[in-house]
Amino acid sequence: MAGKVILVGCGNMGFDMLKGWLASGAVQPADVLVIEPNETLRNRAGEQGVRTSAAPDGIAGESADLVIIAVKPQVLRDVLPAYKPLAPKAAFLSIAAGIAISTFSEILGSDTPVIRCMPNTPAAIGKGMMGIYANELVSADILAFVNTLLSASGEVVVLDDEGQIDAVTAVSGSGPAYVFHFIECLEAAAVKAGLSEKAARLLAMQTVYGAANLAKESGEEPGRLREQVTSPNGTTAAALAVLMGENRLGNLVDEAVDAARRRSIELGK
Numbered sequence: 001m002a003g004k005v006i007l008v009g010c011g012n013m014g015f016d017m018l019k020g021w022l023a024s025g026a027v028q029p030a031d032v033l034v035i036e037p038n039e040t041l042r043n044r045a046g047e048q049g050v051r052t053s054a055a056p057d058g059i060a061g062e063s064a065d066l067v068i069i070a071v072k073p074q075v076l077r078d079v080l081p082a083y084k085p086l087a088p089k090a091a092f093l094s095i096a097a098g099i100a101i102s103t104f105s106e107i108l109g110s111d112t113p114v115i116r117c118m119p120n121t122p123a124a125i126g127k128g129m130m131g132i133y134a135n136e137l138v139s140a141d142i143l144a145f146v147n148t149l150l151s152a153s154g155e156v157v158v159l160d161d162e163g164q165i166d167a168v169t170a171v172s173g174s175g176p177a178y179v180f181h182f183i184e185c186l187e188a189a190a191v192k193a194g195l196s197e198k199a200a201r202l203l204a205m206q207t208v209y210g211a212a213n214l215a216k217e218s219g220e221e222p223g224r225l226r227e228q229v230t231s232p233n234g235t236t237a238a239a240l241a242v243l244m245g246e247n248r249l250g251n252l253v254d255e256a257v258d259a260a261r262r263r264s265i266e267l268g269k
């Protein structure tokens with residue numbers, strides 16, 4: 001099915017996803033209404049050819065198949081009641097970190113089809129990672145439509161337990177920030193090692209880009225790819241002794257993911 005969509009909140013993530021849907025033709029601009037109070041961001045969305053509004057005035061008169069909630073978790077409970085007139089006819093898809101389906105059911109009614117989705121910012125270039133979980137009220141048609149929309153932004157994994165969303169948030173939702181920080185660190189180390197800032201940036205970025213692509217496209221185990229770089233007693237072995245000694249990086253990543261997962265759970269309370 002091709003459906004009508006209302007996107008509530010068109011900031012970083014909402015806009016990144018909107019661009020993907022429109023570019024892929026998964027939805028036509030005329031079938032999208034964006035509600036965004038920030039004038040600059042609303043105009044940016046409008047330039048994509050979609051209808052826009054600063055507030056949900058007259059929302060009850062809209063016919064929507066899917067209402068996508070892309071506001072910050074902290075404001076979601078205040079924003080959502082205005083959309084109750086659209087439920088349960090429309091399904092609701094939320095990308096808000098930590099906000100449980102039960103919160104949607106409480107505000108919109110227990111008969112509302114709700115899908116939680118955790119995307120990430122590489123969705124802006126069609127290389128996102130989306131984890132989704134749907135309650136039992138979501139029809140197969142809507143699920144197929146959601147899958148088409150989200151696939152325009154990257155890969156989609158369907159979860160069988162809502163609690164897994166907190167783990168997805170901690171791994172792939174927040175994950176791009178970990179990788180960007182690694183690029184920053186590699187770049188800083190490259191400058192310290194004597195390279196120009198320009199060269200350092202390119203080396204760090206292209207290394208992460210190339211390694212991620214090789215890992216995805218070769219089908220090899222990441223550990224096997226690591227071994228292929230590591231000559232016995234060579235330079236990589238010297239570096240890995242620092243990173244892997246006492247599972248240093250492993251422990252750090254584990255601690256970071258656990259902190260994000262716990263924060264995701266906390267946000268939902």
Ligand SMILES: NC(=O)C1=CN([C@@H]2O[C@H](COP(=O)(O)OP(=O)(O)OC[C@H]3O[C@@H](n4cnc5c(N)ncnc54)[C@H](O)[C@@H]3O)[C@@H](O)[C@H]2O)C=CC1
Nearest residue numbers: 009010011012013035038070071072073079095096097119
């Ligand atoms: N940025 C990221 O990497 C990711 C963010 N998320 C989730 O996406 C959601 C949005 O995050 P960002 O895009 O980063 O935040 P953002 O602040 O860039 O976007 C939120 C937008 O909501 C708008 N807004 C505020 N009140 C509104 C209202 N009453 N009606 C309609 N729009 C309203 C704001 O003007 C803003 O443009 C959050 O819930 C976050 O947890 C999920 C995955 C990744």
Ligand SMILES: O=C(O)[C@@H]1CCC=N1
Nearest residue numbers: 097169172173174175
């Ligand atoms: O930092 C956050 O809370 C959001 C959710 C995942 C990425 N950004």
